[in-house]
Amino acid sequence: MSVVGVIGAGAMGRGIAQVAATAGWEVQLFDIDDKVTEEAMAFIQKMLNRSVEKGRITDQDYRAITSRIYTTNSYEAFAECDMVIEAIVENLEIKQQVFKAVEKVVTGECILATNTSSLSVASIGSACEDPTRVCGIHFFNPPVLMKLVEIIPAVQSSNEVVNQANDWIRSWGKLTVLAKDTPGFIVNRVARPFYGEALRIYEEGIANPETIDWVMTEKAGFRMGPFTLMDYIGHDVNYKVTSTVYEAFYYDQRYKPSFAQKSLVDAGYLGRKSGQGFYNYGENEQAKNINKNEALAKEILERIVVMLINEAADALFWNVASANDIELAMTKGVNYPKGLLAWANEIGIQNCVDRLDALYDLYREDRYRCSPMLRRMGVEKSSFRL
Ligand SMILES: NC(=O)c1ccc[n+]([C@@H]2O[C@H](COP(=O)([O-])OP(=O)(O)OC[C@H]3O[C@@H](n4cnc5c(N)ncnc54)[C@H](O)[C@@H]3O)[C@@H](O)[C@H]2O)c1
Numbered sequence: 001m002s003v004v005g006v007i008g009a010g011a012m013g014r015g016i017a018q019v020a021a022t023a024g025w026e027v028q029l030f031d032i033d034d035k036v037t038e039e040a041m042a043f044i045q046k047m048l049n050r051s052v053e054k055g056r057i058t059d060q061d062y063r064a065i066t067s068r069i070y071t072t073n074s075y076e077a078f079a080e081c082d083m084v085i086e087a088i089v090e091n092l093e094i095k096q097q098v099f100k101a102v103e104k105v106v107t108g109e110c111i112l113a114t115n116t117s118s119l120s121v122a123s124i125g126s127a128c129e130d131p132t133r134v135c136g137i138h139f140f141n142p143p144v145l146m147k148l149v150e151i152i153p154a155v156q157s158s159n160e161v162v163n164q165a166n167d168w169i170r171s172w173g174k175l176t177v178l179a180k181d182t183p184g185f186i187v188n189r190v191a192r193p194f195y196g197e198a199l200r201i202y203e204e205g206i207a208n209p210e211t212i213d214w215v216m217t218e219k220a221g222f223r224m225g226p227f228t229l230m231d232y233i234g235h236d237v238n239y240k241v242t243s244t245v246y247e248a249f250y251y252d253q254r255y256k257p258s259f260a261q262k263s264l265v266d267a268g269y270l271g272r273k274s275g276q277g278f279y280n281y282g283e284n285e286q287a288k289n290i291n292k293n294e295a296l297a298k299e300i301l302e303r304i305v306v307m308l309i310n311e312a313a314d315a316l317f318w319n320v321a322s323a324n325d326i327e328l329a330m331t332k333g334v335n336y337p338k339g340l341l342a343w344a345n346e347i348g349i350q351n352c353v354d355r356l357d358a359l360y361d362l363y364r365e366d367r368y369r370c371s372p373m374l375r376r377m378g379v380e381k382s383s384f385r386l
Pocket residue numbers: 007008009010011012013030031032033036086087088089090094098115116117118138139140141
């Protein structure tokens with residue numbers, strides 16, 4: 001039986017452990033805090049119990065899956081592991097220390113992977129004596145439900161390691177995409193305008209959060225509007241990702257964080273989890289004040305969608321991933337109603353270019369510069385081949 005070590009039994013680690021055990025792997029689940037591993041086991045049992053109740057798995061499956069998960073507070077338990085996936089606190093120094101220590105106990109063949117969302121995989125791998133064995137395996141939250149996993153080769157990773165990691169994660173029932181080791185990989189890069197441009201429209205006083213959310217769900221087909229989604233993710237988390245991506249891109253204006261969101265973080269209005277974000281949760285929930293003006297809805301929709309398309313096209317321009325992987329990442333990783341490149345084809349590439357140029361002419365901000373990928377395709381009158 002193949003064995004995976006999971007370091008960190010928090011939100012991500014416990015989900016990854018459940019996915020692996022369900023796929024028939026033995027799991028060694030580690031956390032520095034014993035209470036967390038206990039909670040994680042109870043959580044996994046609760047989730048699996050629910051699956052039994054819903055008839056998705058049998059009692060026998062339940063027993064088999066849970067019996068494959070072992071908890072540990074010692075790295076020695078990783079001695080037999082084929083792969084170790086790290087899902088601890090997002091801090092480079094701590095991750096590097098952990099990789100250094102874990103490398104001492106595992107075999108020479110063991111793959112070491114990080115679930116980091118925002119750190120460079122190369123910097124984590126550099127802590128190892130053999131950095132060729134390190135790659136990124138980026139699950140989405142919650143790992144059990146989200147189909148997508150981004151596989152990220154670092155500059156040091158060997159092809160064998162990346163191919164093997166990819167095969168194993170696919171055998172766990174996941175859809176994988178290959179992403180370059182660049183800030184935000186695919187999803188957390190391409191999705192930025194969904195939040196950023198919505199915040200900008202709100203800050204300019206063009207529309208309130210309710211209206212923007214209504215447009216993006218009812219007119220554009222997203223499952224959640226940007227403000228509802230940010231409230232759900234938590235403004236502390238969402239603002240941190242935006243700020244990290246912004247810094248990592250050497251302060252490219254396209255990723256500039258928003259003062260409106262910073263104010264919420266400063267105030268402790270973190271969203272659903274604190275009872276207040278852009279919306280009020282609980283007793284004080286307000287009535288929604290939606291402006292359903294057609295022209296306004298069109299302006300909001302086009303502006304956010306065209307900025308998302310520009311980001312997807314630019315990711316392709318910089319070879320972050322293939323066109324098909326970018327489409328798969330956004331439809332399966334964050335449930336977009338359709339792939340952004342297919343959406344660009346539908347709107348017409350030159351129409352996207354014109355819309356971006358109009359925004360650029362108005363604001364004269366680098367934020368609205370059109371990707372060379374789109375501009376070139378507009379001139380050539382071509383469309384994305386998907
Ligand atoms: N939460 C998400 O939506 C999400 C999505 C994708 C990736 N990630 C990434 O996954 C990683 C974990 O995120 P999370 O949300 O599960 O965090 P979390 O805070 O829920 O869990 C982290 C766990 O790591 C443990 N830990 C901290 N330092 C440790 C150490 N030195 N050794 C062992 N365990 C240690 C903590 O006790 C905690 O239980 C981060 O790198 C994060 O960026 C998170």
